[in-house]
Amino acid sequence: MRIATLCGMGFGTSMMLKLFIDDILKAEGIRAEVVPWDLGTFKGERADIVVAPVGMESHLRGATSRVVLIQNLVDKNEIKMKILEAINELSSGKQAG
Amino acid sequence: MTDSSDVKSISLEGLIGSKTVKAQVQVVNWEAAVDGVGQLLLDAGKIEAAYIPAMKRVLKEMGPYAVIAPGIVLLHGRPEDGVLEPCLGLMTLKEGVPFGHSENDPVDLVFALGAVDKQAHVLSLKALAELLGQAEFLRKLRAAATDRQLAEIFGTTV
Numbered sequence: 078m079r080i081a082t083l084c085g086m087g088f089g090t091s092m093m094l095k096l097f098i099d100d101i102l103k104a105e106g107i108r109a110e111v112v113p114w115d116l117g118t119f120k121g122e123r124a125d126i127v128v129a130p131v132g133m134e135s136h137l138r139g140a141t142s143r144v145v146l147i148q149n150l151v152d153k154n155e156i157k158m159k160i161l162e163a164i165n166e167l168s169s170g171k172q173a174g
Numbered sequence: 175m176t177d178s179s180d181v182k183s184i185s186l187e188g189l190i191g192s193k194t195v196k197a198q199v200q201v202v203n204w205e206a207a208v209d210g211v212g213q214l215l216l217d218a219g220k221i222e223a224a225y226i227p228a229m230k231r232v233l234k235e236m237g238p239y240a241v242i243a244p245g246i247v248l249l250h251g252r253p254e255d256g257v258l259e260p261c262l263g264l265m266t267l268k269e270g271v272p273f274g275h276s277e278n279d280p281v282d283l284v285f286a287l288g289a290v291d292k293q294a295h296v297l298s299l300k301a302l303a304e305l306l307g308q309a310e311f312l313r314k315l316r317a318a319a320t321d322r323q324l325a326e327i328f329g330t331t332v
Contacts, residue, residue, distance in 0.1 A: 131240035
């Protein structure tokens with residue numbers, strides 16, 4: 078499973094988000110590839126889940142990935158809740174199909 | 175790509191200098207807030223003057239996504255826009271001002287980040303993010319009445 082974090086510049090918020098998600102996944106025992114993107118690289122790439130700050134949704138219209146929007150980028154609880162929800166959705170979708 | 179053991183992580187104290195914090199400032203709008211925190215970094219010799227309009231340009235081009243949490247903005251430009259030394263500035267505002275974010279306005283904690291390269295900054299940024307996720311830490315930042323009190327929260331003395 079590939080999770081991408083998106084921010085306007087590729088460092089800063091993308092990296093912060095990636096590190097938080099790495100921590101969360103490790104604690105949950107979930108293995109996934111987490112990659113930081115910026116708006117330049119994102120168009121050509123694919124991921125199962127894209128995590129971005131609220132405010133970036135206009136850049137994500139038409140994305141085929143499951144989009145997760147985070148309001149508070151330093152709130153680990155919000156990130157954990159939303160990321161696990163997305164992962165569960167994708168996993169159960171795969172088993173049913 | 176270097177792994178994290180090679181990364182020379184800059185401590186949060188080293189990053190946020192005693193001269194780059196200012197408490198309880200009154201500003202009229204978001205532009206004045208960016209000017210104010212930018213001036214702190216400029217006066218401390220961490221950035222070139224061009225970095226201040228660069229931070230505004232990033233906000234205008236990318237949208238207000240830099241308002242990363244309710245009341246908190248993390249301003250940044252690109253390293254090539256005029257960063258002389260890795261740095262972090264903070265200005266707390268008497269009254270919050272809107273930055274145009276649909277949910278996290280108004281902003282009263284204005285952080286400005288200057289990175290010279292992506293790797294060195296990442297761990298400090300994470301340390302800062304962990305602190306900003308704690309309500310008690312935010313309360314202390316907002317309660318600091320003087321620059322000295324604000325600097326002490328980060329472990330540096332004015």
